[in-house]
Amino acid sequence: MYIEYRNGVVVVLEKHRLFFDHANVRGDGLRLVSHAHSDHTPTRLYSDTVMTPETREIASVVRPLLGEPNLKRINEIIRMDSVKIKLLNAGHVLGSSQFFVESSYGSMLYTGDINTYDTVISKHADIIESDVLVVEATYGSPSYSFPPREEVYGGIVRWILECIKNGQIPAFKTYSIGKSQEIIKLINSATKLPVVTGPTVSKVCEVYGRCGIRLDFIPAKKREGMEVLNRGECVYVDSVRGTLPVEKPVKWALATGWALKYRFNNYDRAFPLSSHADFRGIVDFIQQVNPRKVYTIHGYTETLAKELRKRGVDAIPLD
Incomplete structure (x- = not known):
């Protein structure tokens, strides 16, 4: 060989x-x-x-x-x-x-x-x-020794709820394949908040659904998605960071294993979650x-x- x-x-x-x-x-x-x-x-x-x-x-x-x-x-x-x-x-x-x-x-x-x-x-x-x-x-x-996944999940959910309580929209920039779907599934399981998704994340989520993994999400490009964003009590997930056309302040987070070692000064939070x-x-x-x-x-x-x-x-x- x-x-x-x-x-x-x-x-x-x-x-x-x-x-x-x-x-x-x-x-x-x-x-x-x-x-x-x-x-x-x-x-x-x-x-x-x-x-x-x-x-x-x-x-x-x-x-x-x-x-x-x-x-x-x-x-x-x-x-x-x-x-x-x-x-x-x-x-x-x-x-x-x-x-x-x-x-x-x-x-x-x-x-x-x-x-x-x-x-x-x-x-x-x-x-x-x-x-x-x-x-x-x-x-x-x-x-690189990650905290227990349940601990990271708990931190993500607490941050989301804190943002909502403060009148802010929690948003995640994550990989369109894998990480986004994990975060959406977590939000679906741990909260009743709607999840609005960017275009590529939406397409991948649709594939997950066709393969038997149900995810509750609303594409931002749909009218319903923009209506939910404008109301504010939701979570936004995308593979790119951009300016959302909403009045409420948006707080951005990353979910990456690199958060264990590096600081991401342009983000409000970074969670050590990796695939x-x-x-x-x-x-x-x-x-x-x-x-x-x-x-x-x-x-x-x-x-x-x-x-x-x-x-x-x-x-x-x-x-």
Whole structure:
């Protein structure tokens, strides 16, 4: 088995080449896309591009895609001669998948982006033992240990209610895929406040609904949405920050894991809520996978590999 990083992870085993989240790939091989975020999804799709139906649908409403991929659901298996690839839940966003590869070289697990904790809208990443593990390191530094999710949820709800009490409109700037839907689900579950959404967030929420995850929201572009905003007792969620055409003051918040370390002076609040695992979650995940070799990608790759070696794990950064 040969593994390298070239704008994505490339694996060569037996007579097959596998390209994981590889944006600009040439040549023959199987292209495996883990989820719909634009830094993982190419705009040109082929019949040998594998992704889940949810990933395809979400990605297509965020930006134009050309071509039709090979759609596989979580827990489905792809067979190529003696090579077997199984899609596993990654817990990151709707439709996000890990890829578990078995061949004559042994087994390999590619995580893509993972979340190892349950949320109000998703289950934690699946765990399976593997000889080799290629794991993300977005928050792969010991300085990133998130508070319990319930504690963060509580802080978000209290801030929302405080804003409403003070005659202000609480607004969130978050990723259109995943984070926005988690916050909307939280508001739906913990309050009776209507949620008004920006255009891209609305489109992604509609996909979630078609996939069986009900979210109560009102697109801002609709007349009802503007009426609710003008009344003021609501929450606004968008992937961009802009000026809302309302009389009441608007208070803006971010929800990002980076809030644990960085200050965001142009925002009223920042909550450490992430769709990725923190350092503790990554390390616990790796220990349960029990690999012989670990390759770290994306983010704190050197730091995570060093911390893993301290714990007796053979680990090196790949990118």
